[in-house]
Amino acid sequence: MPHGTPDWGLVGPKATTFGLDDLAEHAVRMGSPHSFDRRGDVMAADIFDRGMGEWSSNWNGVLAAVNLWTGENRQGPLCVALRAGSSANGWAGIGRSVPYTVRSRVGLEASIGLDVNTYFWQWAITWRDGVRLWDARMRYDFVNQTLDYWDAGGLWQTFATGVRTRAWSGVWHTGKLVIDLTTSMYVRALFAENEYDLGAFALQNFLPSTRVELQVSMVHYGVLTFNPVGKVDSVIVTRNEP
Secondary structure, three states: OOOOOOOOOOOOOOOOOOOOOOHHHHHHHOOOOOOOOOOOEEEEEEOOOOOOOOOEEEEEOOOOEEEEEOOOOOOOOOEEEEEOOOOOOOEEEEEEEEOOOOOOEEEEEEEEEOOOOEEEEEEEEEEEEOOOEEEEEEEEEOOOOEEEEEOOOOOEEEEEOOOOOOOOOOOOEEEEEEEEOOOOEEEEEEEOOEEEEOOOOEOEEEOOOOOEEEEEEEEEEEOOOOOOEEEEEEEEEEEOOO
């Protein structure tokens, strides 16, 4: 029985092995974190194997902290542990700027680890075009088991319910948010095995903004009075999403 094509061409099937004509698949097999959703051109991808690098950290609340973590990682030897503060509005997060790009559809993907006292995780893309500031966010609300987006009026709106996961050591959940910089609209969200159409929803925007930049962030919020540790790994920023 033939087994695909040889490495050096697309014809002439071999009998003992399978050929490979998909370079995206090849990259994943070589260790790329870009395996959950391969759409888009990668602008930045980080598994934190060399530390925080370009990422900055910030937090709020009693005993909040951000640290590298060496156990139960999604990929590689390190991930980032975000300890949310135990006081009101306690959180911890990381963020970075990415090279400003031509206007296209941009995505933010990240894998998260939950704590039993996680409130929610937030994916955020902030875009400044020299005139306006655009704010796009998605959150996974672990307490209420919902997925929400940040609407044009600055309020959370639920777009999926009954999104059930477990806070279990070493178990990771991956989510991705895609927005359109040409239309200033949401495009889609992915979480675990499901994809959601957000194309009818506009991004929140503010005037004025003289800066030109594109930033992404991941933020972990905790239940009041607890210091839950959420973990984040395999963060990917894309452009030219279909």
